[in-house]
Amino acid sequence: MENSRQLAEEWLAHLAVERGLSVNTLSNYRRDVERYLAWLEATNIKDLADVKALDLERYVADLRRGTSGGKAMAGASAARALVVARGLHRFGLSEGHLAVDVAKEVAPPAQGKHLPDTLSVAEIAKLLDGIGSRDPVTSLDLRDRALLELLYGTGARISEALALTVDDYQMRNDPQVLVLRGKGNKERLVPLGGAATKAVENYLVRGRPALSRGKSHALFLNSRGTTLSRQSAWTILKKRVSAAGIAANISPHTLRHSYATHLLEGGADIRSVQELLGHSSVTTTQIYTHVTAQNLRQVWAQAHPRAQRSNIGE
Incomplete structure (x- = not known):
């Protein structure tokens, strides 16, 4: 898991320098990455290279049910957490740490459409x-x-x-x-x-x-x-x-x-x-x-x- 945590730090640094993400966005990404890595560790998955598409589906399902150590997440929040996990896997593939990107096979949870509030x-x-x-x-x-x-x-x-x-x-x-x-x-x-x-x-x-x-x-x-x-x-x-x-x-x-x-x-x-x-x-x-x-x-x-x-x- 130490290698995965190091890769996560490199990815966050890449987002800050190359993508120019804001401090608030980076803070949200860090929180989601740490949640994902903690879930992997709790399920006895030692490295990102060992993750299967089914594992990511279980992770998203746990987020929705609230069985991942926190409150049950709405579809939009769980989808954002999946986006972060996908980004980490994609970065791992580009850096040669992963041989295949299994995260791209996982569909985000269905979300109800929320129409924005407006004034006339x-x-x-x-x-x-x-x-x-x-x-x-x-x-x-x-x-x-x-x-x-x-x-x-x-x-x-x-x-x-x-x-x-x-x-x-x-x-x-x-x-x-x-x-x-x-x-x-x-x-x-x-x-x-x-x-x-x-x-x-x-x-x-x-x-x-x-x-x-x-x-x-x-x-x-x-x-x-x-x-x-x-x-x-x-x-x-x-x-x-x-x-x-x-x-x-x-x-x-x-x-x-x-x-x-x-x-x-x-x-x-x-x-x-x-x-x-x-x-x-x-x-x-x-x-x-x-x-x-x-x-x-x-x-x-x-x-x-x-x-x-x-x-x-x-």
């Missing part, structure tokens, strides 16, 4: 237009409006928005385009609409100077003048949703989901939405087509004269 266009307008609509408008009002307008206006992940600096915004070659740095430090260009531009510029001129203590170059600051945290951003959204009277339990990611859904409903093609969201595969983006199809079915059921069941024969 009317709810988005109610949420955003209500921020700073009353006098006096504070620097925090301006910041919150700018943050939420940018999240919805670009489809940015919250981590991407909070990583922006003042220079990222002000030193753009094209004033209508913003550069976002996504997973793996990959950059993508996203259009920045008029509403988001106006909100961010109002914040930069009238809001951010009052918050800044010269401690941070981050675009979005907290009341202490340091970089706004993810938890604080979530709290801001929760507060603003409540103030708007919107009965929904949402997160900053809900604005990203709403952005994608509204683009597709407005006629955008899925490949363009994939690029705007920074998805590496169109498969990830396709979940939004289920959302829009669901909306279309609801419209059809309400509007089509033959949608309702006939009373003939009753």
Whole structure:
């Protein structure tokens, strides 16, 4: 097992250096690798070279049942654990430690499709237009409006928005385009609409100077003048949703989901939405087509004269 643990460390180092994975992603990978190796050891499998496809199937089944030393996992979590195990085996094959990659033969567990939560266009307008609509408008009002307008206006992940600096915004070659740095430090260009531009510029001129203590170059600051945290951003959204009277339990990611859904409903093609969201595969983006199809079915059921069941024969 010592050789397998050494191989795992080499793989994690490879992911950090060659793939540029984030600290959080690497931490998740390490946890899953350690769980997998511990399971192998507990089942008396001494080396990755001794693993059979049936062993991996048993591992995934144990994760789902919670008999691997932890709580029972949902299908998505077990599938992610299998992805990590597959990655380790594939790396072992490439490094000559393994003669065959048995992990590629194992199918991930079936998962129920979860449709992402979204807000309607009317709810988005109610949420955003209500921020700073009353006098006096504070620097925090301006910041919150700018943050939420940018999240919805670009489809940015919250981590991407909070990583922006003042220079990222002000030193753009094209004033209508913003550069976002996504997973793996990959950059993508996203259009920045008029509403988001106006909100961010109002914040930069009238809001951010009052918050800044010269401690941070981050675009979005907290009341202490340091970089706004993810938890604080979530709290801001929760507060603003409540103030708007919107009965929904949402997160900053809900604005990203709403952005994608509204683009597709407005006629955008899925490949363009994939690029705007920074998805590496169109498969990830396709979940939004289920959302829009669901909306279309609801419209059809309400509007089509033959949608309702006939009373003939009753």
